[in-house]
Amino acid sequence: MDKALFERLTQSMIQMNEISEGTRQPSRTFHIDAMKIKEIRQSSGLSQTRFADLISVSVDTLRNWEQGRRSPTGPAKALLRAIANDPKHVIQALR
Secondary structure, three states: OOHHHHHHHHHHHHHHHHHHHOOOOOOOOOOOOHHHHHHHHHHHOOOHHHHHHHOOOOHHHHHHHHOOOOOOOHHHHHHHHHHHHOHHHHHHHHO
């Protein structure tokens, strides 16, 4: 592996740990609002029950996201973003 690439990867991992520990602010954040979550699910053609099962969350959690009472975090947010960008292939991979 190229030494410069290795150094950049190492630095990224250090920054990730600092963000996780709360000693550093992320350079950007991604927000998926309630309407977007509902649109993502509806565009998949799945009911709340089937979509929640597909992404391994409870129906109550999905409803809270869709109604804006809570927001997805971590892997759930990343998964929703992936589904929004390429629903056919991501959903196919999750089945």
